[in-house]
Structure formats: structure tokens, C-alpha cells
Amino acid sequence: MYKPIYIFIGFRYFWNSHLTNFKKIITILSIIGVSIGTASIIITMSLSNGFQSEFKKNILSFIPHLIITNNSYYINESKFPKNILKLKNIQKVSGFISNKVLVQSKKNITIGEIITFKEENYNTFKTYNIKNYLYTLNSKEKNIILGKKLAEKLNVNINDSIKLIILPNNKKNFLKKKINAQLFKITGLFNTKNDIDSYQMLINTEIALNFLNYDKNYVTGWRVWLRDPFSFNINTFKIKKNNLIFLDWKKQQGEFFKAIQIEKYIMFLFFILILLIVGINIVITLTVNIIEKQNIIAILQTQGLCRKKIMLIFVTLGASTTIIGNFLGTLISFILIFQGKIINFLINTLFSNVSVPIKIFPIQTLIVNIVFTLISILSTLYPIWSITKSTPSKILSYE
Incomplete structure (x- = not known):
């Protein structure tokens, strides 16, 4: 049976x-x-x-998933919202100084973005594969590392010099303020096969402070990387304090x-x-x-x-x-x-x-x-x- x-x-x-x-x-x-x-x-x-x-x-490993700053993009490091560190989705947070500049070589001129580099924050830039050039980004010399596509656009190579030009943020003061321009020596190139290769440049933090006229304890903001950038809600990060603003990668890479x-x-x-x-x-x-x-x-x-x-x-x-x-x-x-x-x-x-x-x-x-x-x-x-x-x-x- x-x-x-x-x-x-x-x-x-x-x-x-x-x-x-x-x-x-x-x-x-x-x-x-x-x-x-x-x-x-x-x-x-x-x-x-x-x-x-x-x-x-290829994209989200190079750009921050979230940027915390204020309306002036100039904020004291003491105002960092420590409460966000308690969130489970946070992977790493790094303070940064950044600014868009005109980049001029002997043969061409274009727009780029400078990002500061600190040796203690090397993990943030590990994917750039610039370990062999790190020692050149010191506080005594005006050295710079830029993307390979940007170098090709400017028709420059290692040991060449380029001029970085900062324009006044306020259009009313454009003619009143003196344009800040300084020469930098190219000591390395990075090739991430990403869009950042066409506009991004790395310089020493202390050099950047002087170049951008930043006070010692001030930064542009904080860059935040998440464990899962696809499953986070930006409203969970918003804290109504110190007039902070939150910029997520979805706005930067909207089409993707x-x-x-x-x-x-x-x-x-x-x-x-x-x-x-x-x-x-x-x-x-x-x-x-x-x-x-x-x-x-x-x-x-x-x-x-x-x-x-x-x-x-x-x-x-x-x-x-x-x-x-x-x-x-x-x-x-x-x-x-x-x-x-x-x-x-x-x-x-x-x-x-x-x-x-x-x-x-x-x-x-x-x-x-x-x-x-x-x-x-x-x-x-x-x-x-x-x-x-x-x-x-x-x-x-x-x-």
C-alpha cells in the first residue's frame, strides 16, 4: 500500500x-x-x-554618494552633524575642500575641479591608483595630480606646468576682486576610466587652503559613502541644524x-x-x-x-x-x-x-x-x- x-x-x-x-x-x-x-x-x-x-x-566608487555642506560651500569642521554616524548605511565620511577653477596650459584652457588630498584619508582615493605619486603632494611644493583625459585635453604631461585660475563667486564683485592665479607642476596622472578623469585634480590640503583663502578649520563640506547607495532615503539624513544642505548622487547622476x-x-x-x-x-x-x-x-x-x-x-x-x-x-x-x-x-x-x-x-x-x-x-x-x-x-x- x-x-x-x-x-x-x-x-x-x-x-x-x-x-x-x-x-x-x-x-x-x-x-x-x-x-x-x-x-x-x-x-x-x-x-x-x-x-x-x-x-x-565604475561611477559610485569615485563620486561621493552624499555631500553635506551649506549654502556658501564654506563651513567650520566643528559643525559636522555627528548624528549621521549612527546610521547603519554609513560606510565612511571624509571632509574635503573643493572648487571649480579655470585650467590653463600653453596650448589650451578648460574648466576643472580641484579636490584636496590628505595622506590619512588615502582610502578615499585608493581607487585612483596614485600611490606612487602620493609623496609629491606635500605642503611645501605646488604640485598637482590630474586625470589623464584632462591632461590630453590640455595637451600636457608629467613635469609640465599648468595655471589654475579662481574666479570670484559673486558676479557683482567680478571686476572689483583680483583674480587669483597660480602655477602648479604636474607630478602624476590617474586613469580611472571614469568621467572624473576629464575634470578632476588632486592637490595638498594646506596648499588648497592658501590658494582658496580658506581659514584653517574650514572645509567645503563632507563627502559620505554608503554601503548601499540605491536603498537610502535622503530625508533620513536631513538635520535642521546649522543650515546644512544635503546633495545626493541621484541628482549628480540623474540620467543614470x-x-x-x-x-x-x-x-x-x-x-x-x-x-x-x-x-x-x-x-x-x-x-x-x-x-x-x-x-x-x-x-x-x-x-x-x-x-x-x-x-x-x-x-x-x-x-x-x-x-x-x-x-x-x-x-x-x-x-x-x-x-x-x-x-x-x-x-x-x-x-x-x-x-x-x-x-x-x-x-x-x-x-x-x-x-x-x-x-x-x-x-x-x-x-x-x-x-x-x-x-x-x-x-x-x-x-
Whole structure:
């Protein structure tokens, strides 16, 4: 005797040697449908994760996720809001001095941004790969390290000199104030393969204080890096004290952020549509099976099998299709993801010279499989309930 009996019967209905070829084809097509849905969702989510990971690595690792300053961009270090250090999302905080300047070489002129460098804050600039040039940024010499693209734009190289020119902030005092211009020697170049290479320059903090006429204990503000820049709300950082203002990376990189948000919404819509298709597929398949077997259901009821166990027979039938489909879909998606050349080849057939980053999270894969299984089980309940609510005598009255 097989126990539990409803699982045994469910598996027999799912697949046995006596099934007609048509029923076998229907079962196989149902499994293929679930497999394609599962694989599509996992691959899409992995592509989205890959794009976010590349965005964090190539852009958000170089720019601060949050800048704390005031309206004049000139603030005493003692006014730093220490309460934000208690927030869990904070990774590191660094004071900085920054200003936009005109950069002039012998052959060209452009606009750049100077950022101060302190040796104790080297971790903030670790991704710049400038360790070999650090010793040149001392307080005695007017040395500077600038981005490679900026150097190409100015047509300069290491050991050349450039002139930095600060213009008055107030337009009314533009003609009254003397323009501050100083020569700096280029002692190094950084190449981060990021936009900052085209405008950013690093100089010593003490040199910057003198050049910008800053008092000793004053800074432009504080740069904040977060553990997860995508999941923070800027309102949690806002503190109504000392007239502070908070500038987040979403404003600086607005177009990129909008693209990521649109991608998430499309992926969510795609996920819902596939779930609906899978659910409808299972409902249709089970409804056909149940209508065909309603006489057998009535006979099982007359033999003492309760309504709950009859429902579990078809839950087993529907869940079997989804579980096998999920397993095959997950296996296919893993093969395609870990053999990234296959996906890149398929994409390059439509778009030339496009490299697609892929990153898979096991927890997301598990959630997708669980959701698909739950949807399949829920999809079986209505057709089973609608058949089993009829009495055996009514179903068998015309037999």
C-alpha cells in the first residue's frame, strides 16, 4: 500500500506509461513553459544586478554618494552633524575642500575641479591608483595630480606646468576682486576610466587652503559613502541644524539613476507577466485534467477519500509540473550565465561590440523558484474546488 495515497495518485496522473501521446505532449509543453519563464526571470535579474554592480564600481566608487555642506560651500569642521554616524548605511565620511577653477596650459584652457588630498584619508582615493605619486603632494611644493583625459585635453604631461585660475563667486564683485592665479607642476596622472578623469585634480590640503583663502578649520563640506547607495532615503539624513544642505548622487547622476529605476520597473512588469502566463497555463492544463477525471473523482469520493485529499492529488500534479520546470529553468539559466560568452554572443548579433555584465544572487534565484511554486499551487485550488463541490451522485447520475 502506497502512503500517502494522494501523492501516489498525483504522480500517476502526472506521468505513466499508459498516458496518450497527446497528454504527454501537453505535460512536456507545460514543463517547457515554466522552464522558459524561470530562466527568463533569472537571466533578466542577473543582467540587472550586473549593470548595478558595474555602475557602483565604475561611477559610485569615485563620486561621493552624499555631500553635506551649506549654502556658501564654506563651513567650520566643528559643525559636522555627528548624528549621521549612527546610521547603519554609513560606510565612511571624509571632509574635503573643493572648487571649480579655470585650467590653463600653453596650448589650451578648460574648466576643472580641484579636490584636496590628505595622506590619512588615502582610502578615499585608493581607487585612483596614485600611490606612487602620493609623496609629491606635500605642503611645501605646488604640485598637482590630474586625470589623464584632462591632461590630453590640455595637451600636457608629467613635469609640465599648468595655471589654475579662481574666479570670484559673486558676479557683482567680478571686476572689483583680483583674480587669483597660480602655477602648479604636474607630478602624476590617474586613469580611472571614469568621467572624473576629464575634470578632476588632486592637490595638498594646506596648499588648497592658501590658494582658496580658506581659514584653517574650514572645509567645503563632507563627502559620505554608503554601503548601499540605491536603498537610502535622503530625508533620513536631513538635520535642521546649522543650515546644512544635503546633495545626493541621484541628482549628480540623474540620467543614470532614472535608467536604473526604469530597468527595475520593466523587470518587475516582466516578472508579473511571466507569472500570469505560467498561472494561466497551469489552470488550463489542470482544468482539462480535472474535467476529464471528474468521474474518477466521484468514484474516489464514494470510496471514502475526503475532499481535502482529492484536492491534494491535483495540487501534487500541478506542483510537479512547476518544480520540474523550475529545476530545468534554473539549470538552463545557470549554464547561460556562467558561460557568459553565450549571452554576449546572442546580444552581439543585435548590437555590435557590447559587453554585458552578469551577476547572480542565489537568494534571488531561490525566491523566484518559491514564488513560481506558490503560484502553481494557488492556480490549482479553484478548478479543483469547483469540481469537488459537486456531489458524486450528481456526477455519476448519467453513467
